[in-house]
Amino acid sequence: MPKRNKIIAVYPGSFDPLTNGHLDIIKKASAMFPEIIIAAANNLNKNHCFSLQDRLSMIKEAVKDIKNVKAAAFDGLVADYLARINSFILIRGLRAVSDFEYEFQMALMNRNLNAKIETIFLMPDLDYTFLSSSLVKEIAILGGKTVKFVPPCVEKKLKLLRKR
Numbered sequence: 001m002p003k004r005n006k007i008i009a010v011y012p013g014s015f016d017p018l019t020n021g022h023l024d025i026i027k028k029a030s031a032m033f034p035e036i037i038i039a040a041a042n043n044l045n046k047n048h049c050f051s052l053q054d055r056l057s058m059i060k061e062a063v064k065d066i067k068n069v070k071a072a073a074f075d076g077l078v079a080d081y082l083a084r085i086n087s088f089i090l091i092r093g094l095r096a097v098s099d100f101e102y103e104f105q106m107a108l109m110n111r112n113l114n115a116k117i118e119t120i121f122l123m124p125d126l127d128y129t130f131l132s133s134s135l136v137k138e139i140a141i142l143g144g145k146t147v148k149f150v151p152p153c154v155e156k157k158l159k160l161l162r163k164r
């Protein structure tokens with residue numbers, strides 16, 4: 001493993017929007033590493049509901065009280081982003097076996113693109129294993145309550161999606 005003065009772990013995702021499940025992973029990671037960067041990106045396979053700027057500002061607000069956590073947005077490959085900021089640790093959440101195949105493929109491809117990258121998978125608390133960004137958006141659009149599933153700053157934005 002490469003030597004680093006300060007280990008920076010990167011948690012990339014589309015975070016469209018950030019949920020309490022993501023926050024749970026962020027808190028777990030922040031207890032393990034000296035510095036965490038939540039790196040918001042566009043997933044080319046998804047049509048995002050919130051702009052990258054909106055997603056980033058929701059993340060910043062949600063993590064503002066966690067001292068060793070910062071948020072950023074990036075373009076291009078996550079493997080190149082890690083190289084640019086001198087990081088080799090990539091964090092991802094694994095909710096269930098169904099996440100595994102996609103995550104395994106991404107982890108191996110990222111290592112192929114940048115041999116130094118190690119992907120570390122963290123499991124969210126059981127309460128969050130059923131949660132997904134798509135489900136909270138659907139609940140919000142159809143007028144359901146999302147307060148239990150997302151931080152307050154995200155809840156505010158989700159209310160704007162409600163169908164009239």
Ligand code: COA
Binds near residue numbers: 012025095106131132
């Ligand atoms: N709690 C709740 N939900 C979780 C979760 C957790 N702990 N962990 C994952 N999820 C859910 C999300 O809610 C999201 O749900 P959705 O599919 O309904 O939107 C889904 O799992 C995964 O989303 P997220 O983790 O936000 O991001 P992503 O999988 O869309 O992120 C990137 C993918 C951005 C990391 C990837 O596309 C990327 O690296 N892009 C940059 C370009 C690149 O390098 N491509 C090559 C990659 S090998």
